[in-house]
Amino acid sequence: MDEPGFVAFLQRKFPFRFGLGIGDDASIVRRGRSFQLISTDLLLEDVHFRRADAPLDVLAEKALAVNVSDIAAMGGRPQYFYLDLGFPACLSTADLRRFFAGLARAGRRWGVELAGGDFSRADKLLIAVTIVGESARPLRRNGARPGDLLGITGATGGSALGLRLLLAGEKRSRFIRLHQRPSPQIAKGLVLSRFAHAMIDISDGLLLDLSRLLRASNAGAVIDYEAIPVTAGFRRDCRRLGLDEKELVLSGGEDYELLFTVSPRREKSLRRTGTGYHIIGRISRGRRLRVRENGRELPPGNLGFDHFAAAAGTGEKA
Amino acid sequence: MDEPGFVAFLQRKFPFRFGLGIGDDASIVRRGRSFQLISTDLLLEDVHFRRADAPLDVLAEKALAVNVSDIAAMGGRPQYFYLDLGFPACLSTADLRRFFAGLARAGRRWGVELAGGDFSRADKLLIAVTIVGESARPLRRNGARPGDLLGITGATGGSALGLRLLLAGEKRSRFIRLHQRPSPQIAKGLVLSRFAHAMIDISDGLLLDLSRLLRASNAGAVIDYEAIPVTAGFRRDCRRLGLDEKELVLSGGEDYELLFTVSPRREKSLRRTGTGYHIIGRISRGRRLRVRENGRELPPGNLGFDHFAAAAGTGEKA
Numbered sequence: 001m002d003e004p005g006f007v008a009f010l011q012r013k014f015p016f017r018f019g020l021g022i023g024d025d026a027s028i029v030r031r032g033r034s035f036q037l038i039s040t041d042l043l044l045e046d047v048h049f050r051r052a053d054a055p056l057d058v059l060a061e062k063a064l065a066v067n068v069s070d071i072a073a074m075g076g077r078p079q080y081f082y083l084d085l086g087f088p089a090c091l092s093t094a095d096l097r098r099f100f101a102g103l104a105r106a107g108r109r110w111g112v113e114l115a116g117g118d119f120s121r122a123d124k125l126l127i128a129v130t131i132v133g134e135s136a137r138p139l140r141r142n143g144a145r146p147g148d149l150l151g152i153t154g155a156t157g158g159s160a161l162g163l164r165l166l167l168a169g170e171k172r173s174r175f176i177r178l179h180q181r182p183s184p185q186i187a188k189g190l191v192l193s194r195f196a197h198a199m200i201d202i203s204d205g206l207l208l209d210l211s212r213l214l215r216a217s218n219a220g221a222v223i224d225y226e227a228i229p230v231t232a233g234f235r236r237d238c239r240r241l242g243l244d245e246k247e248l249v250l251s252g253g254e255d256y257e258l259l260f261t262v263s264p265r266r267e268k269s270l271r272r273t274g275t276g277y278h279i280i281g282r283i284s285r286g287r288r289l290r291v292r293e294n295g296r297e298l299p300p301g302n303l304g305f306d307h308f309a310a311a312a313g314t315g316e317k318a
Numbered sequence: 319m320d321e322p323g324f325v326a327f328l329q330r331k332f333p334f335r336f337g338l339g340i341g342d343d344a345s346i347v348r349r350g351r352s353f354q355l356i357s358t359d360l361l362l363e364d365v366h367f368r369r370a371d372a373p374l375d376v377l378a379e380k381a382l383a384v385n386v387s388d389i390a391a392m393g394g395r396p397q398y399f400y401l402d403l404g405f406p407a408c409l410s411t412a413d414l415r416r417f418f419a420g421l422a423r424a425g426r427r428w429g430v431e432l433a434g435g436d437f438s439r440a441d442k443l444l445i446a447v448t449i450v451g452e453s454a455r456p457l458r459r460n461g462a463r464p465g466d467l468l469g470i471t472g473a474t475g476g477s478a479l480g481l482r483l484l485l486a487g488e489k490r491s492r493f494i495r496l497h498q499r500p501s502p503q504i505a506k507g508l509v510l511s512r513f514a515h516a517m518i519d520i521s522d523g524l525l526l527d528l529s530r531l532l533r534a535s536n537a538g539a540v541i542d543y544e545a546i547p548v549t550a551g552f553r554r555d556c557r558r559l560g561l562d563e564k565e566l567v568l569s570g571g572e573d574y575e576l577l578f579t580v581s582p583r584r585e586k587s588l589r590r591t592g593t594g595y596h597i598i599g600r601i602s603r604g605r606r607l608r609v610r611e612n613g614r615e616l617p618p619g620n621l622g623f624d625h626f627a628a629a630a631g632t633g634e635k636a
Contacts, residue, residue, distance in 0.1 A: 001411055006437070013422050014432035018398055027400075027433040032350055040448060042402040042436040080336055082345075084360040084402070084446040093319055104331050114332035115345040118360040119324070123441065128402040130358060130448040 004215065020140070023216070025073040025201060026131075028138045037133040039070035045124035053166050054180045056095055057102025061181060063127040064106040066203065069184035069256040071133035073201035074140070075193020078186065080115040081107075081131040086122025110186060135193060139260075143197040144217035148261035148283040151196075153188045153276065155229045156206045157245070160252025161237055168241060175237065182256040188275055189258055195270040196260040205251040210259055211289055217261075223281035225249075225293040246298070250291065322533065338458070341534070343391040343519060344449075346456045355451040357388035363442035371484050372498045374413055375420025379499060381445040382424040384521065387502035387574040389451035391519035392458070393511020396504065398433040399425075399449040404440025428504060453511060457578075461516040462535035466579035466601040469514075471506045471594065473547045474524045475563070478570025479555055486559060493555065500574040506593055507576055513588040514578040523569040528577060529607055535579075541599035543567075543611040564616070568609065 001009060010022050019029035026039035043063050045051055054062070064081065071078040083103070087096060107113055112131065162179030170176065184201070192199060200213045206228075214221055228249055238245040261283050262270055270277075291298045319327060328340050337347035344357035361381050363369055372380070382399065389396040401421070405414060425431055430449065480497030488494065502519070510517060518531045524546075532539055546567055556563040579601050580588055588595075609616045 001414075010418070010432070010435075013418055014425070016398065016431050016433055018431065018433065021398075021431070021433045022435070027398075029433075038400060038434065038450070040400040040402055040434060040436050040446075042404060042438050042444075042446065044404060044438055044440055044444075047438055047440065080334065080339075080345075082356060082358040082448050084358055084448075086360060086362060086444070096319075100328070100331055107332070113334050113336065113339070114328070115334055115336065115339045115347075116356065116358060117328075117340070118358050118446075120360050120362055120365055122362055122365065126360075126362075126404070126444065128358075128360065128436075128446040130400050130402075132356070 024140050025070040026076070026133070028074070031134070034134050034136050035138050037071050037074050037076040037135055037138060038130065039067060040128065040130040041066045041070065043127045045126065051125055056099040057105065058180050059125070059127070060099045060102035061106035061109075063129055064103060064110070064112070065182045065184050065256065067129045067131040068110045068112060068186065069182070069201045069203065071131055072184045072186045072189035073199055073258060074133075074135060074138045075189045075199060076133040076135035076138060077190065078110060078112045078131055078133040080113045081129050082115055083117035084126070084128040085117065085119050086124070086126030087119065088123065088125060089121050110184065137193050139193045139196055139199045140216070141198050141200045141213045142216035144213060144219045144261040144283045145197055145263070146219060146283055146285045148197055148263055149267050149279045150210075150221055150223065150281040150283060151260050151262060151267070151277045151279050152202075152206070152228070152257055153185050154255070154257040155231065155234070156202055156250075156255045156257060157230070157248035157252040158234065159254040160248045161234060161243070164241055164243060165237070173237070175234070179254065182254060184256050185258045188277070191273050191275045192258060192260050192270070195266045196262045199258055199260040202253070202255045202257050202259055204253045206259065207250045207289065213259065213261070214287065214289060217283075218287070220284040220286040220288040221281055221290070222284055223291045225291055225298065227278060227280045229278050342458050343388040344394070344451070346392070349452070352452050352454050353456050355389050355392050355394040355453055355456060356448065357385060358446065358448040359384045359388065361445045363444065369443055374417040375423065376498050377443070377445070378417045378420035379424035381447055382421060382428070382430070383500045383502050383574065385447045385449040386428045386430060386504065387500070387519045387521065389449055390502045390504045390507035391517055391576060392451075392453060392456045393507045393517060394451040394453035394456060395508065396428060396430045396449055396451040398431045399447050400433055401435035402444070402446035403435065403437050404442070404444030405437065406441065406443055407439050428502065455511050457511045457514055457517045458534070459516050459518045459531045460534035462531060462537045462579040462601045463515055463581070464537055464601050464603045466515055466581055467585050467597045468528075468539055468541065468599040468601060469578050469580060469585070469595045469597050470520075470524070470546070470575055471503050472573070472575040473549065473552070474520055474568075474573045474575060475548070475566035475570040476552065477572040478566045479552060479561070482559055482561060483555070491555070493552070497572065500572060502574050503576045506595070509591050509593045510576060510578050510588070513584045514580045517576055517578040520571070520573045520575050520577055522571045524577065525568045525607065525609075531577065531579070532605065532607060535601075536605070538602040538604040538606040539599055539608070540602055541609045543609055543616065545596060545598045547596050
């Protein structure tokens with residue numbers, strides 16, 4: 001089963017009468033005048049991360065960041081979370097304390113509190129976080145309309161570049177920091193929830209997450225590559241390591257920026273809020289996703305997209 | 319760190335301003351006129367179960383049962399849940415469907431719905447469930463008072479006996495069914511929440527879970543062993559396998575019966591509800607936990623309790 005097939009299978013098999021269940025960044029259940037958002041993410045050693053890539057406090061922080069970003073992607077405010085931790089016996093009590101020190105620091109950073117959990121010995125490190133948030137007006141991924149502008153809150157590819165630098169044995173780079181310590185866009189998500197039609201966070205790459213938004217919205221899109229923010233430092237490191245810049249920008253994952261669509265009229269109001277973002281394209285009719293550079297369409301083979309779409313089967317978020 | 323030390327460490331490090339966080343079967347947060355209960359449990363292959371011990375649909379059902387029981391233990395009604403699933407690549411799509419068939423069946427059995435999740439490849443099967451429930455009057459484990467009667471909703475030791483039968487290569491026994499398909503006591507929990515002072519579910523053994531209730535309540539207890547329900551069939555199988563009956567009854571885990579304390583006066587009213595339970599002892603002053611048989615105190619060495627207290631470090635529920 002591919003990811004859309006798996007999600008459709010689950011949606012058929014598990015109807016959810018409390019609200020919106022499987023299929024977005026978080027479930028949505030009405031609670032009085034507000035909505036409760038809940039999302040869960042599983043991070044496994046040697047599947048999603050290598051233990052050697054970052055100290056345990058940094059891994060704890062990142063595990064929480066991934067979940068915080070799911071709430072941000074719905075325009076919500078994260079509140080508290082539950083932790084299932086599988087901890088290898090080879091690690092010490094000092095390691096355990098370091099993990100929880102990172103978790104506490106991350107909780108303070110994003111204003112979320114630990115509410116409960118379960119703990120077990122395990123062969124490899126395993127971090128499953130379930131996060132609870134709220135929103136007066138949750139923003140789903142299915143509301144994009146043809147003619148909407150396509151916006152992004154920041155640069156992409158930096159985290160993927162950081163991972164390649166780590167794999168190449170480098171230690172110090174702002175891209176490694178981006179990879180290890182991503183910043184979920186809570187504040188921007190809250191503002192965007194008042195203006196945007198659809199939103200998703202970029203966890204698995206710009207094109208793959210955009211394709212999820214487009215599928216949910218039954219729409220297509222055209223991206224203007226030259227409108228995507230790419231810094232000179234990023235270009236330089238890509239050249240130095242012999243990496244394909246476009247592939248990292250379009251398909252590198254774990255940036256946790258927000259991708260959203262907004263009508264041209266509402267975008268004028270959004271601009272006046274002072275929120276930082278870039279308009280990188282437009283929503284179109286049909287289901288096609290095209291990338292242009294200075295008006296010329298890039299061949300799909302250049303986008304690294306199919307590769308990542310296939311790889312996504314190893315980490316499906318329902 | 320032992321379990322109480324670990325829980326105390328987490329409680330110090332992670333204050334929870336939304337309600338009751340770490341330290342009971344579930345967290346408690348007020349939502350309007352009711353309370354929301356949330357609990358999470360991690361089940362790992364070769365730590366908590368062996369894949370050979372039960373088909374995948376039965377394992378899925380049991381994973382949900384464990385969580386449903388946590389809500390029942392607070393006197394709550396389970397509503398919906400989130401699933402983090404790590405699935406070995408050696409299993410097939412048919413296996414995956416079988417897992418979800420069991421999960422759907424279990425959901426119908428207990429009236430709980432799947433609301434979201436995350437999926438990943440993993441070396442071994444990994445099932446982390448986070449469950450949401452509600453209660454008008456959540457019952458904690460810390461309300462036991464000296465003089466309370468100690469009650470239990472059913473027999474203990476059956477699941478542990480079933481596991482021993484499985485390990486001995488047997489296939490058919492009602493104790494094996496008890497082990498594979500436990501029945502969380504939702505209905506009894508709802509009734510008990512109107513009468514009891516304190517409650518906990520028996521996941522890790524009667525004595526260990528009672529000791530948690532006593533520690534939380536700052537109280538002791540005396541159990542009358544002969545008041546605990548033990549069937550002739552249970553005794554016969556214990557003799558046949560050369561097992562210590564008392565150790566299984568007092569310290570065998572995974573029965574998911576409810577253990578509660580109730581004042582003698584309220585117990586009279588509880589009896590009139592027709593709820594099935596057994597009074598097996600009494601709450602006392604001090605912090606001692608004693609087990610008597612026909613008035614004679616059993617030596618602690620007979621109880622299998624210390625052994626399980628030590629083993630509990632591998633599966634700490636916060």
